[in-house]
Amino acid sequence: MTFLQLHGVEKQFGEVRTIKGIDLSIARGQFTVFVGPSGCGKSTLLRLIAGLETLSAGSIALDGRDITRLPSAQRDLAMVFQSYALYPHMTVAENMSFSLRLAKADPAVIKKKVDRAAEILNLGPYLQRLPREMSGGQRQRVAIGRAIVREPKIFLFDEPLSNLDAALRGQTRVEIAKLHRELGATTIYVTHDQVEAMTLADQVVVLRDGAIEQVGSPLTLYDSPANRFVAQFIGTPQMNVVERAELPPASVAVEGAAFVGIRPEDLRLTAAGQGQIAAQVELVEALGAETLVYLHTPRGAQIVLRQNARSTLVAGDTVGIDVELGHLHWFDQGGRLIAAAH
Amino acid sequence: MDFTSPGGQRIALAIRTAAAWLVALLLFFPILFMVVTSFKTELQAIAVPSIWIFTPTLDNYAHVQERSDYLLYAENSFITSVVSTIVGLLIAAPAAYSMAFFPGKRTKGILMWMLSTKMMPAVGALVPVYVLAQSAHLLDTRFVLIVVFMLSNLPLMVWMLYSHFKDIPPEILEAARMDGATLAAEFRHVILPLAMGGIASTGLLCLVLAWNEAFWSLNLTAANAGTLAALIASYSSPEGLFWSKLSAASVLAVAPIVVFGWFSQKQLVQGLTFGAVK
Numbered sequence: 001m002t003f004l005q006l007h008g009v010e011k012q013f014g015e016v017r018t019i020k021g022i023d024l025s026i027a028r029g030q031f032t033v034f035v036g037p038s039g040c041g042k043s044t045l046l047r048l049i050a051g052l053e054t055l056s057a058g059s060i061a062l063d064g065r066d067i068t069r070l071p072s073a074q075r076d077l078a079m080v081f082q083s084y085a086l087y088p089h090m091t092v093a094e095n096m097s098f099s100l101r102l103a104k105a106d107p108a109v110i111k112k113k114v115d116r117a118a119e120i121l122n123l124g125p126y127l128q129r130l131p132r133e134m135s136g137g138q139r140q141r142v143a144i145g146r147a148i149v150r151e152p153k154i155f156l157f158d159e160p161l162s163n164l165d166a167a168l169r170g171q172t173r174v175e176i177a178k179l180h181r182e183l184g185a186t187t188i189y190v191t192h193d194q195v196e197a198m199t200l201a202d203q204v205v206v207l208r209d210g211a212i213e214q215v216g217s218p219l220t221l222y223d224s225p226a227n228r229f230v231a232q233f234i235g236t237p238q239m240n241v242v243e244r245a246e247l248p249p250a251s252v253a254v255e256g257a258a259f260v261g262i263r264p265e266d267l268r269l270t271a272a273g274q275g276q277i278a279a280q281v282e283l284v285e286a287l288g289a290e291t292l293v294y295l296h297t298p299r300g301a302q303i304v305l306r307q308n309a310r311s312t313l314v315a316g317d318t319v320g321i322d323v324e325l326g327h328l329h330w331f332d333q334g335g336r337l338i339a340a341a342h
Numbered sequence: 343m344d345f346t347s348p349g350g351q352r353i354a355l356a357i358r359t360a361a362a363w364l365v366a367l368l369l370f371f372p373i374l375f376m377v378v379t380s381f382k383t384e385l386q387a388i389a390v391p392s393i394w395i396f397t398p399t400l401d402n403y404a405h406v407q408e409r410s411d412y413l414l415y416a417e418n419s420f421i422t423s424v425v426s427t428i429v430g431l432l433i434a435a436p437a438a439y440s441m442a443f444f445p446g447k448r449t450k451g452i453l454m455w456m457l458s459t460k461m462m463p464a465v466g467a468l469v470p471v472y473v474l475a476q477s478a479h480l481l482d483t484r485f486v487l488i489v490v491f492m493l494s495n496l497p498l499m500v501w502m503l504y505s506h507f508k509d510i511p512p513e514i515l516e517a518a519r520m521d522g523a524t525l526a527a528e529f530r531h532v533i534l535p536l537a538m539g540g541i542a543s544t545g546l547l548c549l550v551l552a553w554n555e556a557f558w559s560l561n562l563t564a565a566n567a568g569t570l571a572a573l574i575a576s577y578s579s580p581e582g583l584f585w586s587k588l589s590a591a592s593v594l595a596v597a598p599i600v601v602f603g604w605f606s607q608k609q610l611v612q613g614l615t616f617g618a619v620k
Contacts, residue, residue, distance in 0.1 A: 052516050072519040079520045085513035089535045098531070099521035150521070 003028040003186055004049070004154060008058035011044055011210075018044050020210040021058070026154075026188065026203070031180050034190045035197040036207035036233070042190045043158055045207070049188065050156055051075050062153060078147035079156040082163060084139045086131040086146075092118075093127040096145045117145040120179070137168045144176070148183070157189040161196065173199060194234050198222070206230050228335035231261050237292060239263050241331065242301040247323065248276050254330040254339045261329035264306035268322040269293065269313075275320035279303060281313045295319070373596075380589035387585040402590035410573055412594055419569040419595075422484050422559075423552035426491035427545050430499050433492075435541070438503035439533065443512055453504065456497040464494070464557050475562055484567045487559055491552040498551075499544055506540025507533065543609040553599045570595035 004026040011019035019041050026032050034042040047053045049060060051072035059068045067075050078099075086095050093114055094101075100110045118124045121141040131139055140160060147155050160176070161169045177200055180187055191197055197204050198218040206213040206221065206229075214226040218234075225231035225239075232238045241261045272278070279295035293305045293313060305321065313319065330339040379387050381398035406412060441449045471490065472481075480486040510533065518528045534541070556571035563572060574595050577588040 050516075050520060052519070072516070073522045073524060077520065079517065081513045081517060083511065083513050085511065085517040087514060087517070087532060098518070098523075102522050102527055102531075146517075146521070156520075 001027060003030075003063060004188075005061040006049070006058070007061070009045070009048060009055055009060065010057035011041075011048055011053060012056040018210050019048065019056075022210075022212060024205060024212065024215065026186065028186055029184050030202045031187045031189065031200055032203045032205060033197040033201035034188065034205050034207055035192065035194055036213075038192055040207040041210035042192075042207050044210075046079075046156055046158055046188060046190045049154075050077055050079050076153045077156055078150040078152035078154075079158065080140075080143045080147050080160045082159040084131070084143040084163075086139055086142055088131055091128050091130055092123060092134070092142050092145075095131065095142055096149045098146070099150050113149045113151075114145075117148040120148065120182070121145050121175075136164055137172065140164060140172060144179070148179075153186065155185050155187040157187065159190055159192070161191070161193075176200065195236065198234070204234075206233060224337075224340060225261075225329065226337055228259065228261065228331045228337075231329055231331075231337075235263065237264050237304045237306065239329070240267075240301075240303045242297075242303065243299075244330075246277060246297055246299060246301050256332055256338055257330035258333040259331040259335075261331060262303075262323060263327060264292070264304045266324035266327040267303070267305040268324070269305065269307065269311075270320040270322045272318045272320055275322035277303070277321040277323065279319055279321055281315055281317040281319060283315060284311055284313055286310060295321070376589045376592055379586055380593045382586045384584055384586050387589070402586045403594070405587055406591045406594060410576065410591075412573070415568055415570045415573040415595075416598070418484060418487075418563075418567055419553055419571075420598075422487040422491055422567075422569060423549050425484075426488045426495065426552050427548045429488065430492040430495050430548060431503075431541065431545055434496055434499035434503050434544075435529075437500050438507050439529070441500070442504050442507035442510075443515060453501065456500060460494075460497050468561060471558075472561065481562060482564045482566045482568075486562050487567060487569070490558045490562065491555055494555075494558075495548040495551055499548055502544040502547070503537070503540065506537045506544070509540075510536050539609065542606075546603075546606050546609050550599055550603060 002025040004024075006022050006024040009019055009022040009024075010017065022045060034045060036042050044053060048055055051067070051070060055068055059066060061067065062075065062077075087098065090098065096114045096117055097110045100113065114127070115124075118127055121144060123138070123141055123145055126134060126138060126142075131142065134142070140163075143160070157176075161172055164172060173196055176189075180200070189196070189200060201218055203215060204218055204221055205215050208229055213233075214221060214230045216224075221230055221234045225234065228241055232241060239261045240263075241259050244257050244260050247260060268275070277297055279297045281293060281295055283294040285292040285294070289308065291307050291309065291311045293307070293311060295303045295305065297303065303321065328340070329337060332338050375392075378394070380402055381400070382393070382396060383399060383401070386393050386396050441453065475481050475486045478486075514536075515528055515532060518532045523531065553569075554571065555569070556575070559567075559569040559572050560575055563569070568576075574588065574591050577584060577591050
């Protein structure tokens with residue numbers, strides 16, 4: 001059942017149309033991730049839902065109620081900011097209890113809720129500390145705690161991990177996923193990192209230039225991207241998209257196809273002179289569990305190949321590439337998917 | 343000379359220290375001279391070269407209190423400066439808030455325009471203000487001084503509060519809004535505690551400016567609502583200049599604000615740097 005419904009949502013800053021008519025529905029308990037390159041409007045869309053920006057057109061309904069013109073304070077949403085945005089003059093406990101104190105909740109209830117959030121987030125020993133006395137990761141947990149204590153209708157996360165270092169980012173990502181499973185709360189999460197999108201989301205919304213490119217589960221987006229943009233945005237290393245002429249004519253069966261997309265794992269290295277494509281090795285990245293081989297073809301196409309076996313290849317070696325013809329994505333001149341072989 | 347060797351560094355430090363003392367003495371000397379003169383007799387006061395060793399007398403202070411009601415003037419100064427500062431802050435804070443957190447296309451222009459009013463000499467507005475005050479029967483009232491002090495300090499207050507509010511990350515206010523804070527709650531629980539230093543220093547500075555204001559109090563008030571500035575001026579009268587009595591009156595006029603400034607100098611300096619150094 002639809003919990004949050006966006007209908008024709010538009011946002012214009014002066015002359016610039018930042019959000020161009022978004023229709024989206026989010027079900028109760030679902031974890032939705034807005035993902036896209038910087039400047040795609042994903043944060044603006046989140047702020048429109050939060051009520052921190054006003055809509056230029058369209059409407060937003062939450063739980064059957066129109067909240068389009070409602071101020072943030074009355075929307076019953078909680079937000080975790082990229083900069084944490086903790087109140088610097090309040091202790092951790094005060095930060096987490098601020099909303100409940102504003103709502104004049106019973107002090108005993110407040111204490112119970114704060115203690116429970118602190119327990120979930122391992123913040124127990126820090127409740128009396130000020131934010132400046134804590135590390136970035138701890139501050140981020142306080143910001144999440146502040147949202148948990150609220151028990152809001154929806155949790156909004158605005159790039160919550162981008163200020164953390166790589167190790168902490170991975171760890172916190174797992175914690176957020178666990179938290180979502182435990183609390184079952186409806187969540188909207190904004191990130192530019194497609195790995196976060198893939199690992200956290202029930203539903204991924206890929207945005208570009210203020211418009212939705214595709215909505216779907218992570219694996220749907222991976223296996224059946226609607227266009228070249230989504231195909232290349234989801235997955236690391238990104239999908240190889242080459243001109244159809246790179247493949248031998250026999251394998252090209254699709255009418256109107258201009259480009260063909262091949263995931264790096266759907267390519268196999270073979271001896272020179274074999275396979276559908278001849279290529280020269282440019283670079284080999286040995287990551288341990290997997291090896292990435294960067295190649296270029298005589299026609300100039302750049303191709304990356306992923307294999308689980310280690311490689312003895314060096315730059316300059318000539319190889320053949322065997323293409324898994326069952327896993328091709330065909331795009332027209334404009335980048336729209338016209339056919340996919342599975 | 344080599345100022346980088348240890349010996350040279352000591353010399354450089356000595357020169358800097360001496361220069362600092364020299365400037366400080368230069369600035370402080372008129373005040374010192376005034377205080378010293380206030381304890382002299384009139385004859386000692388006009389002696390050239392000035393006398394530095396004499397038997398101090400309190401006669402001048404007695405005279406000042408006898409001739410004019412010091413306490414009335416002090417009360418006028420106190421009420422006009424305090425009330426104008428408080429009212430000014432109440433008006434400036436919302437203005438600074440909206441400009442700091444909801445800037446529009448013309449915010450910068452409005453700020454510059456407000457500041458530009460401080461560039462006009464006060465005397466340029468004397469006639470209209472005087473006529474207005476006269477036709478409203480407000481001449482020689484504290485009310486008119488409060489209004490004029492408040493209006494003339496308002497641009498400065500808005501500017502200072504604006505720059506202090508600007509230091510608060512807007513996300514913190516957004517977080518408060520998400521937490522259910524109304525505008526009033528946001529102001530009380532977030533902005534006020536975070537900008538307290540800035541608000542205090544703004545208030546202190548405007549208090550001092552209003553206390554020291556002479557032009558408007560001389561022109562708009564007389565015996566009833568005159569401030570200490572008017573009291574001092576009354577000693578340069580047709581009877582001629584009475585240096586020691588004038589000094590005694592001046593000491594009495596500046597003493598409260600100097601003591602006050604001494605205890606709040608840290609806040610004042612913070613305010614004068616306009617929140618730039620943090």
